Amino acid sequence: MVRSYNDAVKQESRAKLKGFVKKNLLSHMSPRDVRVVCFPGAEVDGEEALEVKEVYDSLGIPRENVMGIEYDAKNHERLKNAGLGIRFTDRPMDAYDFFKTTSEKFDVISLDYTGQRTWKERDIARYIAGKGLLGNGGIYCTNHSANREGVKMKKGLLSVMREKEALESMKDMMPLAEDNFLETVVGEGSRILDKYDEMSSSIKEKTFDLNLLRDQIARDNVEIFRGGVLEVSPHENIFARSQIFSEIVECYRKDLGKELSKRKFGVLGEDYGVYKMAFRDFLSMAESEFVRSGVVKKDVALKALHFLNLDFNKGYAVRNIERYSYTSNKNTNMLLDIMEVKRLPDMLAQNVNKIISLSPDGQGMKYNPCFLSPKAFRGVVSRVKRVPSSWIDVNIPAPIYLGSSWVPPKRKKKISKEKAVELMRDGISPRALAEEYSGFTKGQLAAFKAHITMGTY
Numbered sequence: 001m002v003r004s005y006n007d008a009v010k011q012e013s014r015a016k017l018k019g020f021v022k023k024n025l026l027s028h029m030s031p032r033d034v035r036v037v038c039f040p041g042a043e044v045d046g047e048e049a050l051e052v053k054e055v056y057d058s059l060g061i062p063r064e065n066v067m068g069i070e071y072d073a074k075n076h077e078r079l080k081n082a083g084l085g086i087r088f089t090d091r092p093m094d095a096y097d098f099f100k101t102t103s104e105k106f107d108v109i110s111l112d113y114t115g116q117r118t119w120k121e122r123d124i125a126r127y128i129a130g131k132g133l134l135g136n137g138g139i140y141c142t143n144h145s146a147n148r149e150g151v152k153m154k155k156g157l158l159s160v161m162r163e164k165e166a167l168e169s170m171k172d173m174m175p176l177a178e179d180n181f182l183e184t185v186v187g188e189g190s191r192i193l194d195k196y197d198e199m200s201s202s203i204k205e206k207t208f209d210l211n212l213l214r215d216q217i218a219r220d221n222v223e224i225f226r227g228g229v230l231e232v233s234p235h236e237n238i239f240a241r242s243q244i245f246s247e248i249v250e251c252y253r254k255d256l257g258k259e260l261s262k263r264k265f266g267v268l269g270e271d272y273g274v275y276k277m278a279f280r281d282f283l284s285m286a287e288s289e290f291v292r293s294g295v296v297k298k299d300v301a302l303k304a305l306h307f308l309n310l311d312f313n314k315g316y317a318v319r320n321i322e323r324y325s326y327t328s329n330k331n332t333n334m335l336l337d338i339m340e341v342k343r344l345p346d347m348l349a350q351n352v353n354k355i356i357s358l359s360p361d362g363q364g365m366k367y368n369p370c371f372l373s374p375k376a377f378r379g380v381v382s383r384v385k386r387v388p389s390s391w392i393d394v395n396i397p398a399p400i401y402l403g404s405s406w407v408p409p410k411r412k413k414k415i416s417k418e419k420a421v422e423l424m425r426d427g428i429s430p431r432a433l434a435e436e437y438s439g440f441t442k443g444q445l446a447a448f449k450a451h452i453t454m455g456t457y
């Protein structure tokens with residue numbers, strides 16, 4: 001039996017998306033200008049594109065602004081014939097190929113996946129963030145099923161968790177320019193590595209709470225959107241033009257080449273790993289320059305660093321995350337993550353670049369207040385300070401459970417062979433019997449029927 005998406009809990013999930021778009025996007029944009037791309041869905045005739053009808057129509061977003069993607073040929077055909085007035089790709093297309101090849105910009109990207117997160121769904125997010133396909137203030141929404149993730153994905157999500165913990169503890173240590181600073185950092189680093197090695201074994205032994213990992217899907221998306229061009233075209237980040245950056249990249253390639261080629265980094269292959277590591281080094285150079293200068297306090301230094309990262313990589317800050325979970329009518333646990341992504345205001349980017357920038361010889365970072373009068377410098381610092389900390393410390397809430405639409409099928413009555421043969425002699429087909437009773441498969445019943453027909457029963 002085909003189950004459609006016309007059920008109470010799915011409707012509730014669409015209502016959450018609608019509420020989010022209304023609150024966060026339509027507060028500053030007219031519905032007429034909003035451009036949407038989504039999976040409209042069309043499992044049953046007459047129930048096509050429920051997301052378009054329940055979310056975008058009711059918000060006043062014109063149908064012609066909506067792009068529908070569908071990879072299943074039958075659904076694609078059904079959608080095209082339904083006279084919806086939305087746009088489609090000419091032929092059935094996987095979202096992966098769509099986002100890889102398009103340069104069109106959208107304000108809402110809603111990817112209502114039927115399956116779990118794999119490297120493909122992750123790379124789709126990377127294309128969107130890396131190619132800047134979401135407009136400023138745009139909304140990114142995903143539904144994933146929360147089951148049976150592959151081992152590689154689980155490990156990937158575990159490393160997102162590890163990076164977060166490492167970053168948090170570095171944050172606490174950064175201003176401590178003590179004698180044993182390096183030892184403390186290295187010690188803390190190996191403590192975290194050991195802890196996560198142990199956790200990784202517990203994944204293999206299946207004693208790990210996988211919901212902890214699934215919470216990292218939202219964090220992974222936050223990091224991907226922050227990464228900006230680093231995600232798909234790292235050579236476009238501003239530092240890639242400097243000599244020192246190329247040197248770091250080459251060092252990593254030489255030292256880690258073999259190890260890196262063994263790993264897979266998704267769309268970019270090993271370049272992804274190399275550039276991410278080189279960029280991290282670059283940021284720690286900026287960080288030490290801040291600490292060395294001693295002029296700005298820790299909170300300003302960290303904020304400025306974060307904004308530098310966003311600016312150099314044309315990344316997005318993620319805000320206002322809402323997360324929900326529900327049980328679908330197919331009895332699958334689903335996770336709904338909705339988030340708003342913002343570009344760094346130009347004014348802020350320019351200001352941050354005044355505090356610290358690439359040195360004129362391209363050799364490193366230079367803390368740079370000498371270009372500003374003390375008064376102007378204080379002005380820049382106070383502007384950086386005023387940006388709400390939610391731009392940096394993204395709150396990733398636990399999902400709110402919306403309920404279940406799963407109705408277990410009625411238990412069928414068991415039938416004896418004698419009774420089945422009797423009913424088939426009365427003209428009831430094997431298929432009708434199999435639907436009504438348990439005990440025999442359709443094939444077994446068909447075999448009995450053949451005996452009846454041949455007179456061997």
Ligand SMILES: C[S@@+](CC[C@H](N)C(=O)[O-])C[C@H]1O[C@@H](n2cnc3c(N)ncnc32)[C@H](O)[C@@H]1O
Pocket residue numbers: 005014039040041042043049050051069070071072075093094095096112113114
């Ligand atoms: C869950 S349904 C969409 C339901 C719809 N959003 C609603 O609210 O009723 C997902 C649809 O997208 C299609 N789909 C799933 N993953 C896709 C992908 N990677 N590329 C293109 N289509 C995809 C599926 O075939 C299915 O028709």
